[in-house]
Every structure is written in structure tokens, then in C-alpha cells.
Amino acid sequence: MFMKCTKGLTITALVQFVLLIRCCNSIDSITTDQAIRDGEVLVSNGEVFELGFFRPGKSTNHYVGIWYKKDVEKTVVWVANRDNPINDTSGVLSIGAHGNLILYARNQTNIPVWSTKSNVSISSSSTPDPKYKAQLLITGNLVLVEQDSQKRTGFSWFLTSWKSKDDPGTGNYTYAIDPNGAPQIIFYNGNVRYWRSGNWNGIRWWWGAIPVVRDTNC
Template sequence: MSYQERGILVSMLIFFLIFQFCTCIDTITLSRPLKDGDILVSKGETFALGFFSPGNSSNRYVGIWYNKVSEQTVVWVANRDSPITNSSGILSVDETGNLVLHEKDQSFVFWSTNVSGVANDVFSAQLLDLGNLVLFQGEVYSWQSFDHPSNTLVSGMKFGLDRKTGLNRVFTSWKSSVNPGVGVYSLKMEFVGSTQSFLYKGMKKIWRIGSWTRHGCSGIHEMNTNYLFNVTYINNNDEVGIIYLVRTLSIFSRLVVSDFGIIERMTWNEADHKWVAFWSAPKDPCDGYNRCGPFGLCDPHALGTFECVCLPGYEPQSPQGWYLRDGSKGCKRKVGTQMCQVGDGFVELAHVKVPDTSTARVNMSLGLKACVELGLRNCTCMGYASADLSKGAEGGGCITWHGDMIDTRTFSDGAQFFYVRVDAAELGRDPPAPLTSLPAEKGLAVGHGRRRIRP
């Protein structure tokens, strides 16, 4: 072999090695498992998958994190409650078509996808550029990490129910910053009445985010910010829920359920190399679930007075508790109120997060005009609101409440209109000045831009 030929051969070998080094491996196969120390990188190099130890912990977990963010930020963990205590872990695809996390001797399985296999010998798992780890059995996907979230919602991930399989995606906090095990806080979507989201601590509801429609979420204005995200509400025969998409692919943004019971929207600031809080909640007393009890209205802007007031036509159930700033017993109809009589009507409240819709009735075929007519015909209707604000001022769909109305609050702007049933005497009174708080011990209802609606 001539000197020139040897030079060409060496150049080709160097090129081959460089090409191999720069090519991202994004797939696990039967013959190519992932060992502790290996890294799987998505095709566009946006996300990486591998073994990690959180903080000062020596335990090893398999997780997915942002590949282009200098601060390792894990968005998904496989073996949350089953850490490996050494560096002998291996993530592989087995002969049944499952992803399995085990040690070298395979004596113990720390985690598995545990899906039914099919008659196929072509199994693989691929990390996609959205951060979704997808398991394929042949050409068909049989499992994906997006369906089994940890504490983080990333762009492209769905939050809600797959009606075909019954899968309801729930986000759960880590136990601590160094322990990604399933914590006590969880973010769930519920579908009784209208679609709503709740933050739980264990089995207790601590915050109702609000109702979801094509307009967005009724409880947090920032969740509907459309200059940074596209928020799509889906409700069809196959699924119900939402999907967030970041408008600019170069922006990394995530929603996290923290181990402190806070939901945070974080966005990466590349110039300063840090995560910036876009918004977080709950953040004021009125975010607490059912803070002011049945028929109570929570007003965080009631400076110097109790934040709990009563809906129009109601007074405190316990004046003493109200005076001591305990609104848990809520409100009752004012003494002398004559309901279900000629002259009943509704009072309009602006900028309201409507009551919990878990026991409400929803009719999507009615507009707001038909909704008020429906409410007036049925004297058990305590209040009503539009079910879909994306339809404009007249609204689309009708929500009516026929029992206790709980967890109602006001905002300084945004949210929606809510209509409370009152008797003829209440309708005949002049409404109080907007956004006024009256002394709590008098137990007077507060109107926020009230408008009387008569039959």
C-alpha cells in the first residue's frame, strides 16, 4: 500500500470516528441496551435520557432531562420509588417487548413498562425530541412516558383523560429535591360536571385551578397567555384534556408540581443560565379550596377586612365565626328571603372564578340567553354561567348550580361573569358600589360590578 493510499485510509477512519462520535443515539434495542454511564440523546439533541443522582444523593435513577440546558433539569423519572444503590443498572428492551430496568445479573427488576407483548421480534424504545420516550413493538407504539408523567408537564404533553383506555394522566410531586419518589401533592383533572383541575395534598383538595374550555382555564389568567403558548382544549369521543405547545421551539418552558405544594411555570433564560418563574400558584388566601364555605365569595382585594363575603342575597351562617375571620361555615339565605316567587331574578358578578362544577349541570347546546331562561323556569337553580367563553359575549354552553355553591372567588380582571339567583326584594335594591368591602361583622353581601337581571 502506497503512502498516499495509507493517508486516504487514515483520513476515512478519522472521518468515520468523528461521524460516530457526533451522531446521537436515540434508540434502545434488543441488542443495544442503555448502561449506567451511557446517554441517549434525541435526534434534535433537545432531550437526553440516562442514569442520574439527584442533589447529594448516591441513589441512581433513570430520567429524562433537557440536553441543551446547562443546569441539569429532570422532567421524568422511571424508577421513582425504586432507586438503584450502585452503578450496575441497565435499561433494556426484553424479549416480551418491554422496557426493563435491572442490574447486570438481572436478579431484580427495579422498573418495567409492563405492557402485553405481541408476536414480533422487532422491539425498540426511542427518545423523541419532545422528551417523550416511546416503546415500539414492531411499527406500533405500545407505551410512552408522556402517559405516565412525573412532576413536570413539558411542551407537547397532554394533561387529561384518554377515554379509550381510561388513562387519566396525573402529575405528582417529588418527595424532596433529592428524592424523586412519589410525593404528597398531585395535579389531577376531573370530569364530573365540567372539566376542572385540582391540586391535592394526599386525598384532600387544597386548590381548584378552575374549569377548562376552549377559552382556557377560568382560574389562572397566566395559564391562558397565548403569546408564549398555544393552549388547546380537547373534548371528543377519544379524549378530554389540554395540550400546551410553546410557540418558539428555542424556548424551554415547563410546568412543575413542587414538593412544597406549589405549581410553577418555569422558563429557561439562556442569557443568565437560570430558570425564571413565569408564574406560580396558589399564592393568596382565596386560592385555598372552599375558603369561604357554601355561598361565600372570596375577595383577595378586600384590604383591611376579612376576604370572605357572602354572595348577593346571603348572610353569614355564623356571624361570630365570620367576625373571627373563619369563613368555613359559609353563608345562608338572608332572613325573610322569598324564593320561587314572582319577581325572582339574577344578579351579575364580574371577574369571578365560578363555583366548583362537580355537582353542577352542564348543557353545551344552550347559549347564555337560553341559560337564563332555563334558570328562571327552575326555582332550584341557584346560579348560572357560560360554559365556554370562546363563543364571545353571549357564551356557549350553560352551567347551572342547584345546591351549595362553593369555592367562588373574584379577580381584579379577567375570569368571567357569574349570575346569582336572588328574590324580588334583593333585585329591587340599589346595588352597592363595585369592588366595595363592607364590615364583616354586619354580614352584608358584596357586589362586584353587579347588574340586576329580571325575568
């Protein structure tokens, strides 16, 4: 009886040790000699956000996305290949030879499912430059940086609706900030400016400064 009890305690301790190692080994970035495969994740500092492959709602398609790690619903805040889903678990996200993030799937190694279009310039050789990395920040942003300079590229932020809860494909509605002149928030229905806020004065939006416009002449 004593030996059985000891064996049980040993197994429990071993499981706890393995779980502790997994927790301590979570990473928030990859370099050009690493990749993220379906089932693997990046975890931001503080374990606020998580990046990996997911299936929305009842869909069987696989997407690369970022979601709140501790949220029971795993609310997704960004999707990479939203209009080009992968229909199996063969997806691989890595940094390509030209310094961009590239998503491939089985039998599609020559044509990526999705990729970034940053202006990072690296060696003309086909061998990836290990100085570049993709990092998931505590803010939930995924950035491509040059490790020596920590240069970030490709800032373009806006919100676009999903087609449905089961399909994160590009929907009809977009919420963006127009930085030209006095910045203002614009709500688009397709390509039509449907609504706009007042101007940004450096402290707050002047919601009542400019009337709400609901036509193509806003």
C-alpha cells in the same frame, strides 16, 4: 520542530474526528436487542432531551431519568425508578421479552428494579421481539412503540413532587388533569383533593368559573 508540530496537528485532528463521530452517532431509541447502561444515553431529535442514569443533588443513588440536555443544571423532568434507587453503576435498561421496559441492577436479574406496564402483546417465546422499540421524542416523552404500526401505549400524565432535591422519591403533592366530564386540573395533597381549577372549554381553563376549593368535598 516541524515534525513535532505536524504530530500535534495530527492528534488534534484525530480528537476532533472522534468527537464528530460521537455527535453523529447519538441515538434516540433502543430495540429489543439493545440496552442502556449506566453512562450511556439516548438523545432526542434536535438534542433537546437526554435519557440516562443520573444522581440527584448530593445523593449517591442512581436513577433513570430524562432531563434537558443543554440546560447547565440538567433539570430532570421524569424519573423511572424514583422509589427504587440503585446504589451502584450496574443498572441496565432494556425491553423485556413481554414488550415492556425493564430496569435491572447487579444481582437482581430475576426481580426488576422498575418496569412499565403497557398492554403490548408479543410472542409467547422467551426471545424478545425485535419489532418493538423505546423512543425518546423531541417533546421529552419516552414511548414504547411497535415499529410496524407506530402504536403507542400507556398514556398516563401527571406531575408528582419529589421528597427533596436529593431524593426524587414520590412526594405528597400531585398535579393532574381529571378527564371525567368537563376536564379540570386537580391538585392533590396525598389522596385529598386540595384545589381545582375551572373547567376546560376547548380553548382555555375557566379559572374563575368554579371557586377554589380547599377541603375534601371538592
